[in-house]
Amino acid sequence: xxxxxxxxxxxxxxxxxxxxxxxxxxxxxxxxxxxxxxxxxxxxxxxxxxxxxxxxxxxxxxxxxxxxxxxxxxxxxxxxxxxxxxxxxxxxxxxxxxxxxxxxxxxxxxxxxxxxxxxxxxxxxxxxxxxxxxxxxxxxxxxxxxxxxxxxxxxxxxxxxxxxxxxxxxxxxxxxxxxxxxxxxxxxxxxxxxxxxxxxxxxxxxxxxxxxxxxxxxxxxxxxxxxxxxxxxxxxxxxxxxxxxxxxxxxxxxxxxxxxxxxxxxxxxxxxxxxxxxxxxxxxxxxxxxxxxxxxxxxxxxxxxxxxxxxxxxxxxxxxxxxxxxxxxxxxxxxxxxxxxxxxxxxxxxxxxxxxxxxxxxxxxxxxxxxxxxxxxxxxxxxxxxxxxxxxx
Amino acid sequence: xxxxxxxxxxxxxxxxxxxxxxxxxxxxxxxxxxxxxxxxxxxxxxxxxxxxxxxxxxxxxxxxxxxxxxxxxxxxxxxxxxxxxxxxxxxxxxxxxxxxxxxxxxxxxxxxxxxxxxxxxxxxxxxxxxxxxxxxxxxxxxxxxxxxxxxxxxxxxxxxxxxxxxxxxxxxxxxxxxxxxxxxxxxxxxxxxxxxxxxxxxxxxxxxxxxxxxxxxxxxxxxxxxxxxxxxxxxxxxxxxxxxxxxxxxxxxxxxxxxxxxxxxxxxxxxxxxxxxxxxxx
Numbered sequence: 001x002x003x004x005x006x007x008x009x010x011x012x013x014x015x016x017x018x019x020x021x022x023x024x025x026x027x028x029x030x031x032x033x034x035x036x037x038x039x040x041x042x043x044x045x046x047x048x049x050x051x052x053x054x055x056x057x058x059x060x061x062x063x064x065x066x067x068x069x070x071x072x073x074x075x076x077x078x079x080x081x082x083x084x085x086x087x088x089x090x091x092x093x094x095x096x097x098x099x100x101x102x103x104x105x106x107x108x109x110x111x112x113x114x115x116x117x118x119x120x121x122x123x124x125x126x127x128x129x130x131x132x133x134x135x136x137x138x139x140x141x142x143x144x145x146x147x148x149x150x151x152x153x154x155x156x157x158x159x160x161x162x163x164x165x166x167x168x169x170x171x172x173x174x175x176x177x178x179x180x181x182x183x184x185x186x187x188x189x190x191x192x193x194x195x196x197x198x199x200x201x202x203x204x205x206x207x208x209x210x211x212x213x214x215x216x217x218x219x220x221x222x223x224x225x226x227x228x229x230x231x232x233x234x235x236x237x238x239x240x241x242x243x244x245x246x247x248x249x250x251x252x253x254x255x256x257x258x259x260x261x262x263x264x265x266x267x268x269x270x271x272x273x274x275x276x277x278x279x280x281x282x283x284x285x286x287x288x289x290x291x292x293x294x295x296x297x298x299x300x301x302x303x304x305x306x307x308x309x310x311x312x313x314x315x316x317x318x319x320x321x322x323x324x325x326x327x328x329x330x331x332x333x334x335x336x337x338x339x340x341x342x343x344x345x346x347x348x349x350x351x352x353x354x355x356x357x358x359x360x361x362x363x364x365x366x367x368x369x370x371x372x373x374x375x376x377x378x379x380x381x382x383x384x385x386x387x388x389x390x391x392x393x
Numbered sequence: 394x395x396x397x398x399x400x401x402x403x404x405x406x407x408x409x410x411x412x413x414x415x416x417x418x419x420x421x422x423x424x425x426x427x428x429x430x431x432x433x434x435x436x437x438x439x440x441x442x443x444x445x446x447x448x449x450x451x452x453x454x455x456x457x458x459x460x461x462x463x464x465x466x467x468x469x470x471x472x473x474x475x476x477x478x479x480x481x482x483x484x485x486x487x488x489x490x491x492x493x494x495x496x497x498x499x500x501x502x503x504x505x506x507x508x509x510x511x512x513x514x515x516x517x518x519x520x521x522x523x524x525x526x527x528x529x530x531x532x533x534x535x536x537x538x539x540x541x542x543x544x545x546x547x548x549x550x551x552x553x554x555x556x557x558x559x560x561x562x563x564x565x566x567x568x569x570x571x572x573x574x575x576x577x578x579x580x581x582x583x584x585x586x587x588x589x590x591x592x593x594x595x596x597x598x599x600x601x602x603x604x605x606x607x608x609x610x611x612x613x614x615x616x617x618x619x620x621x622x623x624x625x626x627x628x629x630x631x632x633x634x635x636x637x638x639x640x641x642x643x644x645x646x647x648x649x650x651x652x653x654x655x656x657x658x659x660x661x662x663x664x665x666x667x668x669x670x671x672x673x674x675x
Binding site: 088090091093094096097098099116119120121122205207244245246247258260307376379380383384386387388390391392393 | 424426427428429430451453456518519520539621622623625630633635636637638639640
């Protein structure tokens with residue numbers, strides 16, 4: 001081989017080795033710089049950006065507002081609304097307990113979340129002088145919330161309803177013709193659940209909403225923390241466990257409206273909204289709500305302001321805005337839950353006013369119950385029981 | 394090089410060690426009615442081991458953990474069975490096809506994870522695409538969504554690329570002359586695979602197994618969205634303690650237990666893998 005050629009070959013070889021080394025350094029540099037870049041991004045997110053513009057951050061239930069009301073509020077006040085939704089009280093509570101949630105108006109239910117948030121100091125008292133429309137609130141209903149909030153210092157009622165049974169009556173009747181349609185027996189009696197199961201039974205995935213109802217059904221005190229009562233609840237629930245197709249938090253509304261489930265334990269307004277959607281879709285599905293005769297739990301969703309809210313002025317303006325009769329009427333007309341502003345009634349659609357599932361008669365109201373705070377240890381026992389119920393063993 | 398190493402160690406300290414210490418601190422605190430909902434351990438060192446005692450004494454947690462390991466193990470096995478042939482096929486395909494095929498494996502990452510899982514809900518639900526086709530074929534529709542089958546589909550679908558890529562990386566570096574030599578010495582194709590290809594690709598297989606098993610064992614989103622309520626995996630238990638009970642110490646104790654287990658288990662696996670490898674080579 002001529003010397004020149006071998007030289008060329010060697011220099012090629014060296015070049016390749018040199019390239020390999022420089023690629024390796026390049027890779028290290030690449031890794032180091034990308035780590036640095038990611039750290040920089042993380043730091044940028046951790047250090048909060050404080051916007052000076054007028055904004056209001058609202059955290060409300062899913063499907064729970066009249067979009068026109070939000071638009072009107074923004075137009076009238078010039079405040080930009082950031083509207084965010086949750087589908088279970090647990091999500092709301094976890095965010096507020098962690099602190100610095102960033103929200104200015106939240107809508108917890110009176111029990112257990114609203115009372116617990118007051119107890120831990122996560123909510124700010126509402127300055128009523130800044131909320132002139134507070135006078136529109138029904139004093140009788142506000143009194144019912146005092147068991148959670150003595151003196152009504154921390155919240156105004158936004159909307160209220162009951163927890164009961166949503167069903168597709170003709171399908172349920174076909175499968176279980178002799179089952180009572182107005183009683184918890186329809187769901188909690190094994191023989192009925194078994195017959196309805198092929199068509200789909202959905203359980204609300206919420207220990208705090210279901211357990212008081214079962215206690216009431218069993219003739220016990222809905223606030224009971226007695227372990228033997230809880231064991232009785234567990235036996236009742238386990239008896240129908242295998243007939244439950246799905247556990248849902250949110251989404252039951254759609255499942256009922258589409259006929260994917262025939263029987264669901266759910267909030268009254270969600271079922272009534274599902275009925276309206278089913279009627280609009282015209283697939284021949286009718287959805288009905290039943291507040292069982294043994295008693296249904298009354299729930300009040302409260303407008304409240306977190307202690308660490310950054311835009312408290314805007315939050316007070318929003319609460320005052322919402323408590324106007326015409327705004328409240330628009331919200332009830334959209335979401336089909338009753339409100340606590342009697343002056344809104346003339347503007348509510350007559351078919352909603354006539355629906356006793358939305359606006360119950362005084363006799364019905366007498367059969368409904370409200371619950372009180374549950375001590376932490378008992379609440380944990382309930383949750384663990386619920387986990388066993390879901391797992392099915 | 395020292396600067397680079399310093400950055401890597403600082404990175405590990407800030408994003409792995411410190412968060413773990415914070416979680417451990419919460420696990421050793423008392424739950425309390427406050428914001429945040431636990432009584433601080435420091436100052437005064439009021440250490441509470443209640444949370445650890447609870448997760449050790451209540452069989453609910455052990456069952457959830459065992460179920461998680463089972464689901465992760467089975468998912469990893471399916472990923473391996475499906476992923477190895479894919480990796481081999483890509484590695485053996487003509488060079489101009491390889492990048493395209495690799496691209497196809499990674500393409501799903503271009504869209505959001507939640508969007509892909511929600512797409513599966515649309516495919517699997519009672520009146521979804523799959524059942525529509527089944528009904529059109531004159532068969533009775535299947536219950537797919539909210540079953541274990543749906544959960545496994547979701548996990549395998551999500552983690553398959555993590556199995557394919559490391560095995561492919563290994564197989565593509567394989568010296569083709571070794572395979573030729575084995576064949577020249579009279580080994581039939583299955584023996585070439587068993588004696589040469591498979592042992593040489595094992596490091597890639599271990600990497601893939603770890604990359605799939607570890608996240609699958611702590612998986613929360615897929616069982617929650619696709620699985621049934623009976624699939625009470627440890628990730629869902631952790632969520633329940635944190636969100637439904639507001640019991641941060643117990644949730645943190647579960648996180649610590651899971652972390653410890655997931656550090657110990659791969660270490661044991663690696664050890665087994667290494668000893669079998671060295672035994673075979675000696």
